[in-house]
Each structure stands twice: as C-alpha cells, then as structure tokens.
Amino acid sequence: MALTKLTVNGKVYSVDVDPNMPLLWAIRDVIGLKGTKFGCGMAQCGACTVHLNGTPVRSCSTPVSVVKTQKITTIEGIGTPDHLHAVQQAWIEEQVPQCGYCQSGQIMSAVALLKQKPNPSDEDIDTYMQGNICRCGTYQRIRSAIHKASGLLQEKKPVKTTPAPVGK
Ligand code: FES
Numbered sequence: 001m002a003l004t005k006l007t008v009n010g011k012v013y014s015v016d017v018d019p020n021m022p023l024l025w026a027i028r029d030v031i032g033l034k035g036t037k038f039g040c041g042m043a044q045c046g047a048c049t050v051h052l053n054g055t056p057v058r059s060c061s062t063p064v065s066v067v068k069t070q071k072i073t074t075i076e077g078i079g080t081p082d083h084l085h086a087v088q089q090a091w092i093e094e095q096v097p098q099c100g101y102c103q104s105g106q107i108m109s110a111v112a113l114l115k116q117k118p119n120p121s122d123e124d125i126d127t128y129m130q131g132n133i134c135r136c137g138t139y140q141r142i143r144s145a146i147h148k149a150s151g152l153l154q155e156k157k158p159v160k161t162t163p164a165p166v167g168k
C-alpha cells in the first residue's frame with residue numbers, strides 16, 4: 001500500500017492503495033464514484049473510460065501508479081445536475097441508453113471526440129467510438145446524439161436540464 005494523491009473532477013483525494021491497483025477500483029471502491037463501470041477488465045469494452053488530462057483511457061487497465069499528477073475526469077465531472085454537458089443533454093434527447101451499462105464510457109469517449117473534432121462525420125464517429133461496445137446495440141442513436149451534441153456545442157447554447165423521470 002502507498003499513500004497517493006489523485007485529483008478527480010477537480011478535488012484532491014489521498015488514497016492508500018497498492019500502486020498496481022487499477023484506477024477503476026480506486027475511483028469506484030476507494031473514492032466512491034460509481035458512475036464509471038466495470039465491463040471486461042481487459043481494455044476491450046470501454047465501459048470504464050475516464051479522462052486523464054482530457055485523454056480517454058481505460059481505467060480497468062490503468063494502474064494508479066501511472067496517473068501521478070494528471071487530472072482525472074469521470075462521468076460525474078463533466079456536467080452538473082443544473083448544467084448538463086451538451087453530450088449528456090443530447091443523450092437524453094436522443095434517448096440513447098437501453099440498459100445503460102456502457103453509457104458512461106460512451107459519453108466520456110464522445111466528449112473527447114468532440115474536443116478533438118467538433119464536427120465529426122459518421123465515419124469519424126464510428127472510427128473513434130469503435131472501442132466502446134454496447135451489447136444493446138445503441139450505435140445508431142449514439143451517432144445521432146453525437147451529431148446533436150456537436151450542434152449544441154457549436155451554437156454554444158446554454159444547456160438546460162431535463163428533469164429525471166419520476167421514480168428513477
Ligand atoms: S472494463 Fe475497461 S475496457 Fe472493459
């Protein structure tokens with residue numbers, strides 16, 4: 001075990017963990033942010049995607065020791081309940097999620113894609129997002145939502161929160 005400082009969503013956490021621990025477990029089990037999901041554990045599905053200094057990484061196969069001073073962003077850090085990120089708003093409007101399990105990873109990849117390419121083509125989207133697997137087959141809606149988010153970001157419209165359905 002070793003005491004390590006991790007900066008997650010702008011907040012510094014001191015965690016006492018094995019430096020070889022996958023970042024995913026530090027985020028979920030030690031820090032307690034459960035939005036990032038465990039899928040395959042082998043960098044094959046994208047469910048565990050977070051950003052390190054803005055670059056998407058698979059947290060299931062990124063040891064805590066490699067993070068050092070890099071800033072970690074998780075799904076909880078890209079918007080707030082009052083001000084959703086444009087990608088989150090587009091996901092709601094396009095009703096993307098089915099079971100929802102893969103979706104935080106999908107959104108984290110989509111946010112990174114739009115930073116790199118603000119107006120991606122269908123081909124750009126398919127290429128960039130190919131490492132994020134969805135067992136429910138929401139790929140078509142993911143594509144539509146990324147185009148919508150691209151429009152929202154370019155218009156720089158303030159993004160309004162859509163209330164969660166009652167009972168969810
Ligand atoms: S759980 Fe990390 S890529 Fe599948």
Ligand code: FES
Nearest residue numbers: 099100134135136
């Ligand atoms: S929404 Fe079910 S796995 Fe993607």
